[in-house]
Amino acid sequence: DVKVTQSSRYLVKRTGEKVFLECVQDMDHENMFWYRQDPGLGLRLIYFSYDVKMKEKGDIPEGYSVSREKKERFSLILESASTNQTSMYLCASWGQPGGPLHFGNGTRLTVT
Amino acid sequence: KNQVEQSPQSLIILEGKNCTLQCNYTVSPFSNLRWYKQDTGRGPVSLTIMTFSENTKSNGRYTATLDADTKQSSLHITASQLSDSASYICVVSGGAGNMLTFGGGTRLMVKP
Numbered sequence: 001d002v003k004v005t006q007s008s009r010y011l012v013k014r015t016g017e018k019v020f021l022e023c024v025q026d027m028d029h030e031n032m033f034w035y036r037q038d039p040g041l042g043l044r045l046i047y048f049s050y051d052v053k054m055k056e057k058g059d060i061p062e063g064y065s066v067s068r069e070k071k072e073r074f075s076l077i078l079e080s081a082s083t084n085q086t087s088m089y090l091c092a093s094w095g096q097p098g099g100p101l102h103f104g105n106g107t108r109l110t111v112t
Numbered sequence: 113k114n115q116v117e118q119s120p121q122s123l124i125i126l127e128g129k130n131c132t133l134q135c136n137y138t139v140s141p142f143s144n145l146r147w148y149k150q151d152t153g154r155g156p157v158s159l160t161i162m163t164f165s166e167n168t169k170s171n172g173r174y175t176a177t178l179d180a181d182t183k184q185s186s187l188h189i190t191a192s193q194l195s196d197s198a199s200y201i202c203v204v205s206g207g208a209g210n211m212l213t214f215g216g217g218t219r220l221m222v223k224p
Contacts, residue, residue, distance in 0.1 A: 004155070035214075042201070042216040043156075090155055100146065101203075101212070103155030 003027075006091050006104035013111050019078040021107050023091030031094040032074035033101070034058075034066060036087040043090065049074055081111045114139040114207045116215035118200075124221045129192055133218045135185040135202030143205040147176050147187050150199045150217070159187070159200075192222045 007022035025032065033048040035058075045058030047066040055066050063085060067075040074093075078085055091104040116137045125131050137145070144163045148156035160169045160176040162185070169176050173190045189196055202215040 009153075040216065043214040045212070092155075100158035100161060101148075101156075103157070105155045106153070 004091055004093050004102050004104040006089075006107050008107050009105065011107060011109045013078075013081050013109065015082060015111055017078075017081050017111075019081050019109065019111075021076040021078075021089055021091075021109070023074045023076070023104055024072050025074075025093040025102070026072065027093065027095060027102070028071065029093040029095045029102075030071070032068065033092040033094070034064075034074065034076045035090045035092065036060070037090055037106070038087050046076065078109075081109075083111050085109065086111045114204070114211075114213045116202055116204050116213045118202050118215035118218050120218060121216070122219040122221070124223060125192055127192060127194055127222050127224050131189050131192060131220065133187045133189075133200050133202075133220070135187070135204075135215055137183050137185075137202070137204045137213070137215075139183075139204040139206040139213050141206050142180060142183075143210055145176075145178055145185050146203040146205070147174070147185075148201040148203060150201060152198070156201055189220075194222050194224060196220060197222045 004025045013019050031050050034046045035043040037043050044060050046064050049055045049068040065077045089107045092101045119134045146161045147159040150156040162178045175188045178185045199217040199219045201217045204213050
């Protein structure tokens with residue numbers, strides 16, 4: 001079974017802090033994604049990566065950046081956390097078009 | 113604009129009863145449609161993936177239907193169990209870049 005592991009289940013950070021959310025997958029998938037999930041808004045794509053060192057903006061990239069230095073690891077970075085970035089963050093990986101997305105269990109980030 | 117609309121937003125049923133969740137989409141061109149189950153505090157897990165040529169697909173007590181002409185899908189849950197309490201998310205793949213468009217989900221609660 002594919003395993004997508006997010007490093008933290010819960011995080012509390014202060015406004016202005018730099019925040020790193022880490023995601024690791026163990027199935028050699030090329031495609032990895034970061035979403036945020038908010039009540040009433042569903043999942044929204046922040047960034048995705050289809051290969052090492054490659055990244056593409058999703059629907060809501062503002063205030064975020066990403067890093068993909070190794071195939072198995074995809075990091076989401078909040079350069080200066082703000083309260084409107086309080087959310088559930090979900091990482092996913094995708095082995096092939098037509099196949100399922102495999103999600104991690106999410107990181108619930110609270111910015112105070 | 114590609115959109116996926118799910119109804120109802122929330123649903124409460126008694127254990128043992130059946131229910132049907134709806135998903136309407138405007139994504140074009142269409143590639144495939146997925147249903148995910150998301151337990152509280154966990155990442156979504158794939159239930160079914162349906163392509164254009166498939167109009168019914170089952171996974172245990174879950175049966176998904178697809179009408180590509182009317183751009184509608186439904187997820188039918190038979191003989192509900194307490195463990196079916198979760199959010200169910202419809203995701204359509206297609207459009208420019210074959211991206212994924214997420215519905216807002218239906219929150220199902222099964223009561224004893």
